[in-house]
Amino acid sequence: MQYLEGRKYVVHAIFLAVALVFGARLFYIQVLDGSYKLAADRNTLQRLVQVPYRGLIYDRNGQILVQNTPVYDLMVVPREVKQLDSARFCQLLQLPLEELRTSLKAARAYSRVKASPLVQNLSTPELAAIQDNLIDFPGFSIKARMARSYKTENLAHALGYVGAITPAFLEKPKYAKYLPGDNLGITGLESFYEQKLMGRRGVQYRMVNVRGIEKGAFRNGEFDTLSIAGQDLHTSIDIELQKYGETLMAGKRGSIVALDPKTGEILAFVSAPLYEPSILTGKGMGNRYMELLNNPERPLFNRPLMATYPPGSVFKLVNELVALQMGVVTPETGFDCNWKLVRCTHRHEPPRNLSIAIKNSCNPYFYQVMRASVLRGRSTNKFEDARLGLAEWRRQVMSFGLGEKLGVDMSSEKKGLIPSPEFYDKLRGYHHWNFKTVYSLSIGQGEIGITGLQMANVMATIANRGYYYTPHFVRGIGQGGPLPEYTQRHVTSVEQRHFESLIPGMCAVVDGGRGATGASASLAHYGIAVAGKTGTVQNPHGEDHATFAAFAPANDPKIAIAVFIENAGFGGSSAAPMAALMMEKYLRGKVNNPRWENWLIGPGTDRFIRHH
Incomplete structure (x- = not known):
């Protein structure tokens, strides 16, 4: 009996312990823990x-x-969708049944x-069709x-x-x-x-x-x-200038970039072929995007930032500045127009000084300028001499923002290429190249590549006589200014005095009379002096590319511009007049040049596009 009596107390104790556990848990849930109350609130919130x-x-x-x-x-x-009448639903929205199933699957x-x-x-x-019928489609x-x-x-x-x-x-x-x-x-x-x-x-x-x-x-x-x-x-975009630039580039392939050299603000940014921004909005945008993506003319390709080309004769200006800084030439230095070194574009007066050489874009002259920069009189070892000289030459060229991303406020910018000694070691083999391997760089040909934005920035740098601001699109965010990095001045390795030496020759390119390669860019009849340089870029895949870069007014620059037209031939007959019209539009607010407008916009402008 005592044994049974003991078991009774044990059972009572177990029940009491269980009761205490449940009671404590209930107290915790109702008084201390608010998660269940929050869950209940969520059912009503x-x-x-x-x-x-x-x-x-x-x-x-x-x-x-x-x-x-x-x-x-x-x-x-998805959980709330009940007994969906798919046929009626698709009829109301004019939606294919398979598309509905795919979308529901993605939602689940x-x-x-x-x-x-x-x-x-x-x-x-x-x-309107679906809104009045939503009551029939729960979820x-x-x-x-x-x-x-x-x-x-x-x-x-x-x-x-x-x-x-x-x-x-x-x-x-x-x-x-x-x-x-x-x-x-x-x-x-x-x-x-x-x-x-x-x-x-x-x-x-x-x-x-x-x-x-x-x-x-x-x-x-x-x-x-x-x-x-x-x-x-x-x-910083001038939308009227932008519209005009896109009109000029319609039916062509290439780019126009215009900058305010004093601030680095981008005034116009044209990439051709063109498309309207509204195409990539609204229903069906995905299909329209794929049409643009598959278009053989590549209208989605952002040419001013992503297309890299040899700069052609425009690069002769940078090459000359580096040589002046190195002290291997002076503005009065003359070289023969020696066609045995490299062919020249045309017969012209002897390049007795820098201004004449720039005006006539003399290839042999700038060949000898770069040879003086790279070799600097050394002749002990033609391989090592070229390596040392090219490395120093490249360092100074890159101070112009070339061979690296400028840092514009947009992704997908390409850095281009300024070849290094290591590049040629990999391309040709160590000690298997010399100056004769790289001489084409002197006239902006060969392995060098720059973007349209970089070319415009080079012009802005020359316009400022030795410095530039990182090109940027946004001059103000909210009530503030641009991002801080776009207010910092970047100074090149070339002294200011050397830039002044270029200006007379660049002005002669445009307004130098007979033999001036960029005469079609002249704004002299408006009292505006233009400093510029033409370029014709060799293209192994077809017709040469045309380029022209300039700034104006020459002594107080307000606009720097670079025009690049693919397969358009000589820069002076296509890119230069286009740049002139853009500068006239910006500086005067209007254009009064029907001759060049008819040439660039009128019937037959498809002559600038060659399909190969």
Whole structure:
């Protein structure tokens, strides 16, 4: 009996212990732990994300280029979709059944309980058709948002475009703040300044009943946060100059870059072939993008930043400046126009000094200038002498911002190529090359490559007599100025006095009378002195490329420009007049030159494009 009595107390103790455990747990859940209350609150709360207005984009004169416009997306929560009448749904939206299935599958893969976009950028008829019938399709809803629209048909390559964020992007920590269906800048300024343009999201909490009907703000909006609009971009682009440049380049391949040399601000940025920025907006954007991508003329290719070409005779100016700095020549140095060294472009007066050599673009003269720079009188070992000399020559050339990225406020910039001794070691073999291997660099040919932006920057550097500011598109962000790196002066290794030596010859290229290779760029009849240099770039794949680079007015430069036209032949007959028209447009606000306009814009301008 005592044994049974003992067991009774043990059973009582077990039940008491279990009761105490459950009681303690219940006390913890109801009094100490708030997670269950929070979960219950979530069943009656609706969290609404407020997407901010994306910053606007303006030109230098305050003309709006890019703005926002309301669009609508059809959202879906897969778990809430019940007995979907697919045939009727597809009929209302004019949506292929297979596309619906693919989109639903993607939505389920993202989340079964979170909303994600099923159809974006609904047109007004599509919105009207589905909105009145949403009650018959549980799990679907309409979400309004702002999308980009364009007030200009120009500047597509610089502005870039905005697109929906992809699942691959969402997996990256960099895009942790984004949600499915959000837009972000994909290319151009939209991409580079994404963090400035996007703004900051806001959140609102709303009480809803079991049927989802809103009952007002949660705790009087105590936990709500306001969205903050993105900052506006005030660009340095002169949109009227840009329009004119695109008109001149229509039907051609190439680029125009115009800078304000005193600030590094980009005034015009033309990449041809052209396309309108609105093409990459709205429903069907993906299909239109693929059409541009597969176009053999490559209109998406950003030529001023990505196309690298030998600069041709324009590079003779840099070559001369390096030689002047090294002290191996002076402005009064003369060389024979010796065709046994390298062929010249034409017969001309003897290049008795630098100005005559620049005016006539004498190839043998600049061959001998570079030979003096690289060899510097050394003759003990032709291989090692060339290695040492080329290394020093390259160091000074790169101080002009060549052979490396300038740092413009846009991605995808190419750095070009200024060949090094190591480059030729790899190309030809160690001790298997000498000056005769690299002499073509002296006239801007051979292995050298620069971009249109770099060429314009070289002109800005000469215009400033030895320094430049990093070229940039944005002169103001919100109420502030440009990014700090675009206000820093970059000084070349060449002294200012040597730059002054170039100006008379560059002016003679344009206004030097008989033999002037760039006479078609003259603005002398308006009292404007232009300093420039023509170039004809050899092209092993077809017709030569034409180039011209200049700045004006010569003694107080306000614009530096580089024009590059593929397969257009001599720079003086195509690129030079185009540069003149652009400079006249910017400096005078108008153009009165029907001869050259008819030549470049009128019937038959397809002569500048050769298909090989």
